[in-house]
Amino acid sequence: MCGIIGIVSDAPVADRLVESLKRLEYRGYDSAGIATLEGGRMDRRRAEGKLRNLEALLLGQPLKGRIGIGHTRWATHGRPSVANAHPHATTQVAVVHNGIIENFRELREELGGTGCNFESETDTEVVAHLVSRELREGRTPADAVAATLPKLKGAFALAFLFDGDEDLMIGARRGSPLAVGYGDGEMFLGSDAIALAPFTDxxxxxxxxxxxxxxxxxxxxRNAANRPVRREIQKTAATSLMIEKGNHRHFMAKEIHEQPTVVAQTLGHxxxxxxxTVHLPGDVTxxxxxxxxxxxxxxxTAYYAGLIAKYWFERYARLPVEIDVASEFRYREAPLGDNGLTIxxxxxxxxxDTLASLRYARDEDQSVLAVVNVATSTIARESDAVMPTLAGPEIGVASTKAFTCQLATLCAIAVAAGRARGTVSAEEERALVGALTEVPRLMNEALGLSDEIETLARTFAKTRDVLYLGRGTSYPLALEGALKLKEISYIHAEGYAAGELKHGPIALIDENMPVVVIAPHDAVFDKTMSNMQEVAARGGRIVLITDASGAKQAALPTEATLVMPDMHPAITPLVYALPIQLLAYHTAVHMGTDVDQPRNLAKSVTVE
Structure with missing residues (x-):
């Protein structure tokens, strides 16, 4: 994942920029670069590959500026290369960027009509040109940035340098994290506390x-409304080995809110x-x-991600999929046959158990593809191909951002498989990739429901049982919602396919039973509404998670209706995951449980 650092000082900053970038290596990257001002003039150094390549470049071509920005990049728009490495610059401004500018193609076409020359394939470069255009029209740097930010669609963190001004740096965030560090006569910008730990607490x-x-x-x-604001200056004890909660009460809350950023990074990969188009890594053959x-x-939770992937592979690649809990897969001696892939x-x-399943599949002459968050892990090393999820360190035991990054990765694989098999057309691929590109922005909108969900959670904290219902890809999401609530609040919860309601679970419905219905307005919405009517007829307390069209058409009394943004039906599991995570989180907080380390659970289960 991308990392950002910026320093405004009265001493040379290049060495410290590189030191800070090293602390961001855990995020993953494929190129790095820094830019500084010396004598008011901008200069930069960029290198593909590891930071040692940038260090070697700086030994031969040092930078002595006292203000600078640095960046580690995971390739999103454009392959890993020096030309695509950050910082990106015009003659007037340099910028580093974490996130995705969704509307960069439209902006690039607009700028191309004004004579701008682009040197990279990235979305970031359009930001530099937009700000430069505002500067040429006579605006100050601050006004130029203020005029540019509303034009950008997507999730981002940005840091700017301006040619000719050695005492000015501007940072901005929407979706992606960014922190300000306060030093002794110097100031800092960074992606997180780890990056800033060597310089300030x-x-x-x-x-x-x-x-x-x-x-x-x-x-x-200034805030989004361009009004001056104060943000609390916190004392931090972060080190290179520590992951901070930032301004969140729990790691789980932080990781829920990181999802627009990390999913953007994963999709960008x-x-x-x-x-x-989908572009799988070259080593995935x-x-x-x-x-x-x-x-x-x-x-x-990874099993539920696989259940959702089953729908995608069968729908888009027309491949039959068998999925098992790993502890069952290895023992039932399933016949796997020829020309099979095990994921x-x-x-x-x-x-x-998953590692044992991998080894069973290898013994059965299956190709093995690993979807993992740790690219150096045993499962990764023993697989034929690895698709890293790029979620970054996840401290909370209840998986959140790892789950949605798994979904992002699996969806990309399913689309790639469909294209390879001729079951997804080029036009369909463009539509699906376009929909996936919107996920970080849609996640940010979903996070806006947090206050509403916190209010709802106060009633959930008083209940003993909860039922979750969904159809299609919302069925595995119902299973995941129930698991999250069980894991961290210790409330009994069950997830069911909505069509199974009449086959047993309906016996549980009464006026004390909350029923969470996950129902985007899709092809099976009307069927799900029939199940909601069955719940309503028996006095059940309905919590409906849907979109504006679904909320309008439901026309049933609910305890709460959480209205999600409109989106392509293929991507609903990625975005609808957030409200079910928030509901579990806020319920657990109200109950006073140990949210990050719930009883009896471990983050990594390395024994059977």
Missing amino acids: RIAYLDDGDWAVLHHDRADI YLDMANE IDFARLERISIAACG VISQSGETA
């Missing part, structure tokens, strides 16, 4: 929509957004056209 976390103007002795912060079936093995899914890459 006084940090203010910018709220979503904030932007900040930094000088060597102060930071002037697998999508060519400039050409609107699975011949999807020859496959006759897919087997999926996983545990817990194993694990956050840690060390899950014992």
Whole structure:
């Protein structure tokens, strides 16, 4: 994942920029660069690959500026290369960026008509040109940034340098995190406290929509409405080995709110957004056209990600999929046959049952594809191909961002498989990639329901049983919602396919039973509404999660209706995951349980 660092000082900053970038290596990257001002003039150094390549470049071509920005990049728009590495610059401004500018193609076409010359394939470069255009029209740097930010669609964190001004840096965030560090006569910007830990222990976390103007002795912060605001300066004890909660009460809350950023990074790794195609890594050599079936093995939340992937593979690639809980897969001695692929899914890459399933599949002459968050794990090392999920460190035991990054990865694989098999047209691929590109923005909108969900959670904290219902890909999401609530609040909850309600669970419905219905307005919406009517007729307390069209058409009394943004039906599991996570989180907080380390659970299950 991308990392950002910025320093405004009275001493050379290049060495410290590189030191800070090293602390961000855990996020993953494929190129790095820094830019500084010396004598008011901008200069930059960029290198593909590891930071040692940038360090070697700086040894031969040092930068002595006292203000600078740095960046580690995971390739999103454009391949890993020096030209695509950050910072990106014009003659007037340099910028580093974490996130995705969704409307960069439209902006690039607009700028191209004004004579702008682009040197990279990235979405970030349009930001530099937009700000430069405002500067040429006579605006100050701060006004130029203020005029540019509303034009950008997507999730981002940005840091700017301006040619000719050695005491000015501007940072902005929407969706992606950014923190301001306060030093002794110097100021800092960073993606997180780890990046800033060597320089200061006084940090203010910018709220979503904030932007900040930094000088060597102060930071002037404005909110999304462009009004001056103060953000609390916190004392932090972060080190290179520590992951901070930031301004969140729990790691789980932080990780829920990180999802727009990490999912953007994951999607950027697998999508060519400039050409609107899926682009799997070069070392993934699975011949999807020859496959006759897919087997999926996983545990817990990763298993539910696999269940959703089953719908995608069968719908888009027309491949039959068998999925098993890994602890069952390895023992039932399933006949796997020829021309088969086994996909194993694990956050840690060390899950014992999943690893055993992998080894069984290898013994059965299956190709094995690992979807893991730790690319150096045992499962990754023993697989034929690895698709990293790029969620970054996940501290909370109840998986949140790892789950949605797994979904993002699996959806990309399913689309790629469909294209390879001729079951997804080029036009359909463009539509699906376009929909996936919108996920970070839609996630940000879903997070806006947090206050409403917190109010609802106060009633959930008083209940003993909860039922979750869904159809299609919302059925596995119902299973995941029930699991989340069980894991951290200890309330009994069950997830069911909505069509199964009449086959047993309806006996549980009474006036004390909350029923969470996950129902985007899709092809099966009307069927799900029939099940809601069955619940309403028996006095059940309905919580409906849907979109505006679904809320209007439901026309049933509910305890709460959470209205989600409109979206392509294929991506609903990624976005609808957030309200079910928030509901579990806020319920557990109201009950006073240990949210990050619930009883009896471990983050990585390495024994059977």
